[in-house]
Amino acid sequence: MPDFQRPKSLCDIPTHYCPGCTHGIVHRLVAEIIDELGIENNTVGVCPVGCSVMAYDYFACDMMEASHGRAPAVATGVKRALPDKVVFTYQGDGDLAAIGTAETVHAATRGENITIIFINNTTYGMTGGQMAPTTLPGQVTQTTPYGRNTDTEGFPVRVSEMLATLSGVALAERVAVYDPKSVANAKKAIRKGFDFQLKKQGFSIIEVLSTCPTNWGMTPVAALDRVKNELAAYYPLGVFKEGAVRNFNA
């Protein structure tokens, strides 16, 4: 059995992520898939504002930083110019489901051949833990100090279910990364997303329920438990839509 190695498409530099944050795991999964598919040379990644804004330093493929929420539009620009390259975005919940909702919905409904890795950790991590569109009812954040009140702050957005209603979507799947089994499953889902893209079969989004121990005020272990017990209860894991929406080779 080979030694446990850093994937080739992850740069050999330390990341700025907090201890216990699952960005490291998801970065690794994406990089492993890029390696397995042998596509690093032909891939452009897009990382907008959020904790993962500096992921351009971590992935070894060509990278673009995008403004807040605009990654699907930037990725569309890349993909339309270079339809044979692989294009992925890596976005958080504030980015994708609040300020960038329009770009997300329209890239999906156009069936853009891009793959979105969507990190749902129910908070704005980089700015210090404010309410996100995905913050759970009752959850205390910096801007919901008395807990999210659905009468005044509305309800959390279930992004994968919402996008699954759109005809341009080839894959909308929600996974989590709280234990080895769920991590292995998350990897399978991300791989499926890239496969759809490589076959030019439509838009793919993989929502990953993730931790933010720093802003949740939890230990890394307690944060993983919260993902398993609280997040997955509100955001059920599973496939919401799967199947080619077009076949360019047909």
Add this chain to the structure above:
Amino acid sequence: MSERVLMKGNEALAEAAISAGCKCFFGYPITPQTEISAYLSKRLPKVGGVFLQAESEIAAINMVYGCAGTGTRCMTSSSSPGISLKSEGLSYIAGADLPCVVINVQRGGPGLGGIQPSQADYWQATRALGHGDFHVIVLAPSTVQEMADLVTRAFDLADEYRMPVMLLADGLLGQMMEPVVFKKREENGKSFDKSWAANGHGGKRKHNIINSLYLEATELEEKIHERFKRYDEIKAKHTMAESYMTDDADVIIAAYGSTARLARTAAEKARSLGIKAGVFRPITLYPFPVNELREATKTAKRVLVCEMSMGQMVDDVRLALECKIPVDFFGRTGGIIPKPEEILEKLKGV
């Protein structure tokens, strides 16, 4: 096409963009520039290009960011309120040093304003196109022919200096028809360095990063200083202006775009009345043709600035002349095109 054809300004611009090598266009409908989108939606796919109607002005400018980041020639166009929405994206494009062309066919403002011609976005274009310390090159056509010629120039300047170039037209130029000749291009001019592009590294180089984030303040300052050095070079090499009957003029009308055409008529009428008038027309609004203006006003005792606004370019004229010559202003706002007679009356009073 090297014969004269009768075309709308917006369509002439669109056709010229294609021959200038524009491969992708991303836009959102807004009057009075819609013919650009309509024309490109018909023509671009036929020549192997991409036309995409975006869900918003914001998405369109960010598609330009992504496309330009791959080293592909691309363009977006809009009109005043839409340009405001593109501000954030333009700031990121400038901060990431990406070449692209942005068209503003100006209409009245503020707010929804009106849909008729205006020149009220001069300040926005030359001073405040987005947050942060940056400029874009701003070119101002005044004929349908120039709508075509300057868009070609815009693509070359954008690639040479790795920055956005804006064509600041107005609804009058966009909508009116005039004969235009599409000059044969010398095979897209120069070739430009695109080694910075994020288009898949192919295993041949380290990964390229398109980015405007510099958390280290000294690094950010270095980037901005480097950019301003480029602006200085553009100021030295690329200002453009046209002087008409300025050699012996006592009074110079300074105007750009469609207003400059009315100023010419006013100056000719003034000459017939014995008033030695001339016209100075900046073609680059950023950088402003300071030396050209000083040269054109050598004999002038007064300058009258005319705009379809309450007076915006007049600031640049005053700065360029350093208060050595008195500068007056005459303007009408969005939709009210100044009449040559009105300009002449104002000129008599100067």
